Amino acid sequence: MRYSLILIVLLTSSLFSDTEQTMENMENANVTVVCPTTEAPSVLEENKDIRISVVGQGVAPMHTASPAQAYALAKRAAVADAYRLIAEKVKGVRVEGDDLIKNMMVKRSTVRTTVKAMVKNASVVETQFKDGLCEVEMEVSLSYSDFTH
């Protein structure tokens, strides 16, 4: 019985001494916390311009007064599409998706995308019109100074 008591006292004292040491070690150690950085590397550099080129498509309506009107309307639609593509490339797209599943079957699948932006200084490079489809190539150049203000 005595031996067992002595053993218990010795064990507990050794345990306490260990914890004190570890606490001292923790206090003395220089802990450096490293957090993952979220900053993306900058795409635009001061002396380098980025040129973005897109091809927008537009369709002429079925009933038009003349081929010239069809061309003009299709071109306008194609320019709007090209603007949208530029906005998507520069600013990004918001995407929402919904799937309705009933009795283990997809009843309805919906994907909605939205883009909202302001585009300046975009210029039409080339226009093609063939079989009622108009394709417009548009360009916009982005420079570092545009975004510093």
Add this chain to the structure above:
Amino acid sequence: MRSRDGSFTILLRFYTLILFNTLTLSASEYLISYRYIVKDAILYNESLQISQAMQKCQGSMQKTLLLDSNGTKNLQKIVSLNHEKFISFINSIGLDISHKESSVNFQNHSTTILTLPTTCFKVDFNDNFAKISSLK
């Protein structure tokens, strides 16, 4: 019977009113807004609104466009004569883009709205051309 002094004040008011109106209406500043909608890759609606500014616009001149006026001082006529040139000028100023696209059961529908918010333009009419400058 009205006295001479009374009629004088009425006339004074009348002339100042005319003077004020002529000053404001002859100001060569115009408010222009432009908007067009494209639905499913087909032009759906296009509107160009031009009206004379009733108040003096604030801001400095930004971009300038020269259009052939053929002697007329009517901006709407000048713009309709040089429609494509003017629209490309508006495009270079900058347009707000709002695009919505939905795909339901793999059938796609899209609507794109391009808008030039109401912007003030200074217009100088000359004999053969009109100088249009956007103010900001």
